[in-house]
Every structure is written in C-alpha cells, then in structure tokens.
Amino acid sequence: MSRERILAAARAALGRTAPPDAAAIRAEAATLLAGPDRGRPPRTGTLTERFIERLTHPKVGGTVEQVAMLTDLPRAVRAYLSTNALPARIAVQPEPRLQALDWSGIATHDGVATDEILAVALADCGIAESGSLVFHSAPTSPTLFSFLPLHHIVALDTSKLLEWLEDYATAYTAAGQAQPRNVNIITGASGTTDIEGRLVRGAHGPGFLHVVLFGG
Amino acid sequence: MRPNLPPFQERAGAALRDKTLKLAIDRTTGTAERNRAVAVxxxxxxxxxxxxxxxxxxxxxxxxxxxxxxxxxxxxxxxxxxxxxxxxxxxxxxxxxxxxxxxxxxxxxxxxxxxxxxxxxxxxxxxxxxxxxxxxxxxxxxxxxxxxxxxxxxxxxxxxxxxxxxxxxxxxxxxxxxxxxxxxxxxxxxxxxxxxxxxxxxxxxxxxxxxxxxxxxxxxxxxxxxxxxxxxxxxxxxxxxxxxxxxxxxxxxxxxxxxxxxxxxxxxxxxxxxxxxxxxxxxxxxxxxxxxxxxxxxKMLGDGLAEMLRCIRCGACLNHCVVYRHIGGHAYGGTYPGPMGSVLTPSLDGLPASRDLAHACTLNGSCQEVCPVKIPLPTLLRGWRDRSWREGLEPRSVRRALWAWKFVATRPALYRAVSAFAVLGMQLFAKRGWIESMPLAGGWTAHRGLPAPASSTFMQQYQARKRAAK
Known part of the structure; x- marks a missing residue:
C-alpha cells in the first residue's frame, strides 16, 4: 500500500516516535497568522474605493460603474451592449434575483454557450485588496458562466465587499462550513503572458470584465 | 533527466551559441524581473x-x-x-x-x-x-x-x-x-x-x-x-x-x-x-x-533537503539567475531548471547524471534573495557539491587539481612562490588589463575576458607596505 509506505517514510524522516499531536499542530498553524496585518500590503481609502482602484488598475484591467440598486442592472447592460455594438442576445445566470429583473428589449437565455458573446452574473462577494470577484458554484451559479463568454458583466453588492483575502477565508471556510464545489476568485479579464512575457487579454476566458456595483 | 542527452558542457555550449534563444530568454525573464520589482x-x-x-x-x-x-x-x-x-x-x-x-x-x-x-x-x-x-x-x-x-x-x-x-x-x-x-x-x-x-x-x-x-x-x-x-x-x-x-x-x-x-x-x-x-x-x-x-x-525530507520542500514553484529564482538567463531551461536536462531545478534534479534523477548542475552556479545568492519562502538555495547547491565529492563522483581531473591545490595551499611558503610565479606568467598574456586567451584557461576565456592580475601578489604588497611603515 503506497499510502502506508508514504506516511511511514514521512514519519521516519521526521523522527516521529509518537503520533502527531493534532491540537498542538492546529494551534501552531493558527499562531502563524495571528500577527496584526502580518505580511499584508498597504491600504488607502474606503473599502469601495480600494476595490475600484484595484479592479481598474492596468494590471487587472476591469471596468466599473456604480448604480443605486440591482434593478438598475438591465439599464447598465443595455448601455454596455450599445456602446460596444453587441447583439441584444445575452446569457443571464439562472439566479432568481437576476432572472426577476426587467430585461425587456434584450433576448436572454439562462445557459451559457461555448461561443457566448456576453453573460451577466451576480458575484457572491468581492475582495477589495485585490479587486477580485468571488463566485460559488451552485445550481443557480454554473461555473462556466465565468469562463465561456467573451464579455463578462458582473453585478456586485457593495455590502458584500471584504477587506482582505483572509477575510474571505474566515467568512466562508470556517470549520464545519460546507464548501461549494468550486470557489472561483476572479481578478480581471483572462490574460496570458506566455508569448515573450507580454500581457495579452482574452486568452481562453473572457476578454472583457465589467463590474456593476450596487447598494451602498 | 531526459534520455540520451549529451554531457552538460555540450548542452550549455550549444545554448550559449544560440543567439535566438538568448533573445527569447531575455524578453520574458527581463519583463518578469521588472514586474516583480515594481510589485515588491x-x-x-x-x-x-x-x-x-x-x-x-x-x-x-x-x-x-x-x-x-x-x-x-x-x-x-x-x-x-x-x-x-x-x-x-x-x-x-x-x-x-x-x-x-x-x-x-x-x-x-x-x-x-x-x-x-x-x-x-x-x-x-x-x-x-x-x-x-x-x-x-x-x-x-x-x-x-x-x-x-x-x-x-x-x-x-x-x-x-x-x-x-x-x-x-x-x-x-x-x-x-x-x-x-x-x-x-x-x-x-x-x-x-x-x-x-x-x-x-x-x-x-x-x-x-x-x-x-x-x-x-x-x-x-x-x-x-x-x-x-x-x-x-x-x-x-x-x-x-x-x-x-x-x-x-x-x-x-x-x-x-x-x-x-x-x-x-x-x-x-x-x-x-x-x-x-x-x-x-x-x-x-x-x-x-x-x-x-x-x-x-x-526521501528529500530525510536527506537534508526539507527546506527545498517549501518551494511554491514561482520561478523567481530562474528569472534572477545569471546562469539560467544565459543557457535557458533545456540545457539543465531535468524537468525543473534553474536554481530550484539544480537542487531538485539530483534528488529526482540521481546525482551521478546531474552532478554538473550544482557546479553550474556562481553562488551569487540572487536566487535566495528573491525566494518568497526563503529557501537557502546556494547552501543546498553546495551540499550537492560536497556530496558529489564524498561519493567519488567528481572526475579524476578535478580531484587531482584539488589535491594539488590543497598540497600547495597548506604550505604557505610554497603557495607564495607559486602565486608569485603565476602572476608573472599571467601578465605575459594580458593586454590592456584583460586576458583574452591563455593556456589552461580556455573554458573561461572562450566566452569572456579574464581581468589581469595586479603586478605583484597580495602577500608581496603586504610585506612591502609593512617594510615601508617601519
């Protein structure tokens, strides 16, 4: 059994004479992260300002607009379609709050096609430190919605903004909490630096990421 | 190591002669080095x-x-x-x-x-x-x-x-x-x-x-x-x-x-x-x-290479390595190139086939400086050199040269005499402060000049100053 062989080899190499003390190891792991802001980058401005600053930074390359309420999303999408001269046929995530909106004037479907031009989705939360959007896979949130479209428009409730990456871990992955099948932390549009190190957008995932912030 | 590879010196030599390769390596590692510096x-x-x-x-x-x-x-x-x-x-x-x-x-x-x-x-x-x-x-x-x-x-x-x-x-x-x-x-x-x-x-x-x-x-x-x-x-x-x-x-x-x-x-x-x-x-x-x-x-864990298991595969040590930037990844011959690869390959593929990698390092320490998890890569590379010596893997020419050096270095009078003679000899080949070619130094001078030594040895200058001070 390779399992036993590997574990025995690891224990021998570590010089273990007794089974590891799980409680002591857990305590040591927790201590490592205990220092205030240990090893974190600097911050300025409000949570929303920081999120916008990171998201629109050239390295991340997202675009953003702020609206009052989620019900303003269809208007923002219509404007985006017209500005970018895109067809009024879009995929809308099968999320009840999005499906309930007034999409008149746009043909919508709730599945995402391999060559989808534009998909609209609702993020579960956002992370200000890195300008990231977080999606949890679910029957109402298929993973491919974030990866197949060329244009990805994401609505985000500003009350769901978190400060640090670790805050996400604390809020959503604490002991005993059920984990979604996929947690996708998305930071900007797809890109590649594989040819001569130069950043090019739209490698396999979306080439354009537009965030519509609401609330707050 | 990939099968049927020529010896490391040949692989490195071929890479050094490939001007397109140099251009390609510079384009990506240069960008990576600059972007990292800005982020840090x-x-x-x-x-x-x-x-x-x-x-x-x-x-x-x-x-x-x-x-x-x-x-x-x-x-x-x-x-x-x-x-x-x-x-x-x-x-x-x-x-x-x-x-x-x-x-x-x-x-x-x-x-x-x-x-x-x-x-x-x-x-x-x-x-x-x-x-x-x-x-x-x-x-x-x-x-x-x-x-x-x-x-x-x-x-x-x-x-x-x-x-x-x-x-x-x-x-x-x-x-x-x-x-x-x-x-x-x-x-x-x-x-x-x-x-x-x-x-x-x-x-x-x-x-x-x-x-x-x-x-x-x-x-x-x-x-x-x-x-x-x-x-x-x-x-x-x-x-x-x-x-x-x-x-x-x-x-x-x-x-x-x-x-x-x-x-x-x-x-x-x-x-x-x-x-x-x-x-x-x-x-x-x-x-x-x-x-x-x-x-x-x-095996690495029990073999003194536990520190290497910290590696998170960021590639910064490759981008900042003077050797990697001249020869690229293929010349290393293993799956992992550069400093981290030179530590991993002997463990993965055996030291006899890869002992050259630990020597193909200037020990300038750049890799350790940029490593995000502070792996002491130069120390681990020196560990492989040491082991290669102890296991008798170094070629006879290297062993003889080192024994000869040890013989001289442990006899101060002889060492001073030999170095004084060598300084004189080297000056015969120096032109405007640089040696472009010299017997026994082809391995160095094929790719760059060797700075000419001072007109007398350190010990000669030291003695002269001591006499002058009296």
Missing amino acids: AAWPEFQSARDLGRDIRAHVVNNIDHYLVEFERNAVASGAAVHWAATADEACQIVVEICRKAGAKSVTRSKSMLGEEIGLPHALEAAKIERVETDLAEHIIQLAGDPPSHIVWPALHKTREQVKELFAASHRDPGAMEDVEAMVQAARRELRAKFMAADVGISGANFLVADTGSVCTVTNEGNAELTTTPPRVHIVTAGIEKLVPSTAHAMALLRLLVRSATGAELTQYTTFHTGPKRPGDRDGPDEFHIVLVDNGRT
Whole structure:
C-alpha cells in the first residue's frame, strides 16, 4: 500500500516516535497568522474605493460603474451592449434575483454557450485588496458562466465587499462550513503572458470584465 | 533527466551559441524581473510576508504526515477519490487507469509541472489517449515537440516569430497573426471545441487545503477551469508537499506566489475545487480524483533537503539567475531548471547524471534573495557539491587539481612562490588589463575576458607596505 509506505517514510524522516499531536499542530498553524496585518500590503481609502482602484488598475484591467440598486442592472447592460455594438442576445445566470429583473428589449437565455458573446452574473462577494470577484458554484451559479463568454458583466453588492483575502477565508471556510464545489476568485479579464512575457487579454476566458456595483 | 542527452558542457555550449534563444530568454525573464520589482517596491511588508511564507511552508513540511491524513479525510468527505502514488510510474498508472475506466478518448490538460515530472504526457501517449495541452505555452511546446524550459513560462524559449510559424503550420484557422494578440486569438479558436469535447480533464494543484479537502489552482488564462469543468472526470495530480493548513494560509502564500512569479497581485483565476458535481449543478465533473504523489519527496525530507520542500514553484529564482538567463531551461536536462531545478534534479534523477548542475552556479545568492519562502538555495547547491565529492563522483581531473591545490595551499611558503610565479606568467598574456586567451584557461576565456592580475601578489604588497611603515 503506497499510502502506508508514504506516511511511514514521512514519519521516519521526521523522527516521529509518537503520533502527531493534532491540537498542538492546529494551534501552531493558527499562531502563524495571528500577527496584526502580518505580511499584508498597504491600504488607502474606503473599502469601495480600494476595490475600484484595484479592479481598474492596468494590471487587472476591469471596468466599473456604480448604480443605486440591482434593478438598475438591465439599464447598465443595455448601455454596455450599445456602446460596444453587441447583439441584444445575452446569457443571464439562472439566479432568481437576476432572472426577476426587467430585461425587456434584450433576448436572454439562462445557459451559457461555448461561443457566448456576453453573460451577466451576480458575484457572491468581492475582495477589495485585490479587486477580485468571488463566485460559488451552485445550481443557480454554473461555473462556466465565468469562463465561456467573451464579455463578462458582473453585478456586485457593495455590502458584500471584504477587506482582505483572509477575510474571505474566515467568512466562508470556517470549520464545519460546507464548501461549494468550486470557489472561483476572479481578478480581471483572462490574460496570458506566455508569448515573450507580454500581457495579452482574452486568452481562453473572457476578454472583457465589467463590474456593476450596487447598494451602498 | 531526459534520455540520451549529451554531457552538460555540450548542452550549455550549444545554448550559449544560440543567439535566438538568448533573445527569447531575455524578453520574458527581463519583463518578469521588472514586474516583480515594481510589485515588491509597492509592498513595504514584503520581507515580513516572506518570513510568514517561510514559516507556513516549514510548518507544513514538519507536520506533513498529519496534514496528508487530514487532507485525505476532508477530500473523501467532499466526495473526492484520493489515490496515493509512491513513484512516478505508479502515479501515471493510476491516471491512465482512471482514463481507461472512463472510456476516455480525449484528455485536456492544464499545465502542471508535477505532470511533467512524472512523465504523464508520455504515459497518455503510450495509452493512445489524445492529450490536448490547454495552457497557451504548453500548447506551443506540444506543437513544437519540446519539453518545457521554465516552470511558469514553459515556452519561454520560443520567440513570437517562431510561435507564428508553429501556429501557421498546425492550426486549422490561424488567420494572419500580425501580432501577439492575433496569435493568442488563433489559439483560443483552435482549443475552444476541444475543451468541451474532452472526456477527462487533468490539472495540477498549487495548494492542497487540509482543513477543507480543497484543491487550489491558479491560472491567468482560465484554461484550468475550462479543463476541469466540462469533462465527466477531473483528475488532480499533486506533490504531497503542496499542502497548506487552511484557506487563510493559502491566501497568505498566494500573495507571495503571484507577485514573485509575474508581478501581479493576484492571478486572474484562483479556484478552490472541492469534490465532484453536486445535486442540481449544471456543470462540473461527475468524478473527482486526487492523486497524491511522493516520487522522492519523503526521501528529500530525510536527506537534508526539507527546506527545498517549501518551494511554491514561482520561478523567481530562474528569472534572477545569471546562469539560467544565459543557457535557458533545456540545457539543465531535468524537468525543473534553474536554481530550484539544480537542487531538485539530483534528488529526482540521481546525482551521478546531474552532478554538473550544482557546479553550474556562481553562488551569487540572487536566487535566495528573491525566494518568497526563503529557501537557502546556494547552501543546498553546495551540499550537492560536497556530496558529489564524498561519493567519488567528481572526475579524476578535478580531484587531482584539488589535491594539488590543497598540497600547495597548506604550505604557505610554497603557495607564495607559486602565486608569485603565476602572476608573472599571467601578465605575459594580458593586454590592456584583460586576458583574452591563455593556456589552461580556455573554458573561461572562450566566452569572456579574464581581468589581469595586479603586478605583484597580495602577500608581496603586504610585506612591502609593512617594510615601508617601519
């Protein structure tokens, strides 16, 4: 059994004479992260300002607009379609709050096609430190919605903004909490630096990421 | 090591003569070095973050038996199947067997250095399963039939002109490819349908999260998620050292990994995969397999190389290595090139075949300075030199030269006489302060000048000054 062989080899190499003390190891792991802001980058401005600053930074390359309420999303999408001269046929995530909106004037479907031009989705939360959007896979949130479209428009409730990456871990992955099948932390549009190190957008995932912030 | 390689000196010599290679290496490593410097300059706490990175990784390595069992328990609870492979061959057999059971004809793969290490591409080929590399760089080298030459940019040895030729020759619809943007679009069109048609998707892992049983992958193209979501089966191959205690620890390491690799703050797509498709999910794999691979890691742990197991594969040590930047990745001959590769390869492939790697190092220490988890790479490389000597692997010429040096160096009067003679001799070959060629120094002067020595030795000058001071 390779399992036993590997574990025995690891224990021998570590010089273990007794089974590891799980409680002591857990305590040591927790201590490592205990220092205030240990090893974190600097911050300025409000949570929303920081999120916008990171998201629109050239390295991340997202675009953003702020609206009052989620019900303003269809208007923002219509404007985006017209500005970018895109067809009024879009995929809308099968999320009840999005499906309930007034999409008149746009043909919508709730599945995402391999060559989808534009998909609209609702993020579960956002992370200000890195300008990231977080999606949890679910029957109402298929993973491919974030990866197949060329244009990805994401609505985000500003009350769901978190400060640090670790805050996400604390809020959503604490002991005993059920984990979604996929947690996708998305930071900007797809890109590649594989040819001569130069950043090019739209490698396999979306080439354009537009965030519509609401609330707050 | 790749089979049938010429000796290291020949490989390095050939790389040094290849001017296109030098150009290609400079373009990518130069960009990476500049971008990292900007990211680090914007982060005053970077040194403290490195200490934290080192501490987290050392904690995991020191408790790897505990974390393996915890990870397995939580992954199984999430519905994943966990497999253990002691060797590379065993890991490949497990993967091929899962593919066979799934009736797989086509497999998509998201870049994984562990996959390269265990020879998975060859194993799939031998099993007659179509392998589609989906990372742009892996796609390029698959078309070229090359091994990867960098752990983050596997196609770094290809210039844009060479990529254009490759795509023109093999893509169904390459287009004009007037610039790099158009080349990326050509690859996007070429691979789109293959993502959706694959039976199995294979990925590596950047981190294995012990307390949730999740597998974390990091990509900037989105190819990992397109590899792991549509097929019926997702297989993860991961080295056992990839563990972290929790998602929060993974986050602290992600900050370091991404800035050190590309200079970005977070890679575009950071995904935590936990088990297979759930009831009601519209996408996701029906089966989720994780293959935990040892392949020499527990041996490294007991062999004085525990510090190397901290490595998070950012590639910064390659980008900042003067040797890597002159010879590129292929000349190293193993899966992993550069400083981290020169430490890993002797352990993975045996010291007799790779003893030259530890010597092909200036010990300037740049790699250790940029390492986000503070691995003492020069010390570990010196360890291999020491071991090569003790195991009698150094060639007779080297041993004789060192014995001769020792004989002279332990006799001060003789040493002074010989060095005084050598200084005089060397001056015969010096022109305007530089020696361009000299007997016995061809290995040095073939590629650069040797500074001419001072007109007298240190000891002669010291004695003269002492006399003058009296």
